[in-house]
Amino acid sequence: MKLSRFYKSVIKFGSQCDPRLKKKSIKSYADTAILYGKPDAEIKKILVGIDIEVGELLLADRIRSKQGLDLVISHHPEGRAYALLYEVMQLQVDLLKQAGLSQAVAEKLLEERKAEVERKVLSQNHNRAVDAARILNLPFICMHTPADNQVYFFLKQLFAKKKPKTVKDIIDILLKIPEYQEAARNMAGPRIFLGSLKNPVGKILFEMTGGTEGPKDAFDKLYRAGVRTLVSMHLSEEHLKKVKDASLNVVIAGHISSDTLGLNLLLDKIEKIEKLEVIGCSGFKRIKRI
Secondary structure (H helix, E strand, O other): OEHHHHHHHHHHHHHHOOOOOOHHHOOOOOOOEEEEOOOOOEOOEEEEEOOOOHHHHHHHHHHHHHHOOOEEEEOOOOHHHHHOHHHHHHHHHHHHHHOOOOHHHHHHHHHHHHHHHHHHHHOOOOOHHHHHHHHHOOOEEEOOHHHHHHHHHHHHHHHHHHOOOEHHHHHHHHOOOHHHHHHHHOOOOOEEEEOOOOOEOOEEEEEOOOOOOOOHHHHHHHHHOOEEEEEEOOOOHHHHHHHHHHOOEEEEOOHHHHHHHHHHHHHHHHHOOOOOEEEEEOOOOOOOOO
8 A cells, every 4th residue: 555545544534433514525634644755655564653752763663674664653643743733623613512512602612722732732842753754764654633533433333322321331331442441451441530430421522532632611611511421531630620610520531542442443444445564552552343
């Protein structure tokens, strides 16, 4: 498979699971990019990690010299894709609207949060890993929101089928998923941050995609719109305090495990086109469902 076809497949499968209603208008994702490498490079063997920095790229170069390697993939964005992370957050407007907030309120909340994230990432050394890939002449890409969309779609469908009634039911459902089972074995499994096992679930909001954590001032408004439980990858302390004030249940599925689930679901779809040899690193473990 050519690198260009691999990238186009990532965008295609990401848009198919995008929570926005107008999927046909989605052409690309700012946090997903070919960071280094020729579009016509042939891809057969890949190294995949949740985070790829200089250390992982040196590991990749070592693997290439010993076993051969064609591409390094980071889930979390690097380079220009990280600099533009805030752009994909616009997706969250649709999530908030679907949860019951008005267009105007959702837009206002996201405008403020996007500006905050833009300021935060502006000061970062975006190109450190990309420069290392260039010096080592290693094809390097990142695929963020397209993978996160897989998690959102997968869990949304699963929970619609299982219909959990209590917070305990949510934990039980998650712990039947191999990626969360693996995380639990490593002491990083799903857990309750707020609420109790016996609490009723009510309306659930899944926080699994949209670049990063959403607006912290949305939680009380979500409660008034009928949301009673958040199922999230992660939650900052500042966000957690706001959720507590809004009296919502919070189940943290797990950050790295959720990212791993999304990557596995995405790679399954890509491997239906053409088989690849996949090496996992940096928190990622390949688990196939095909």
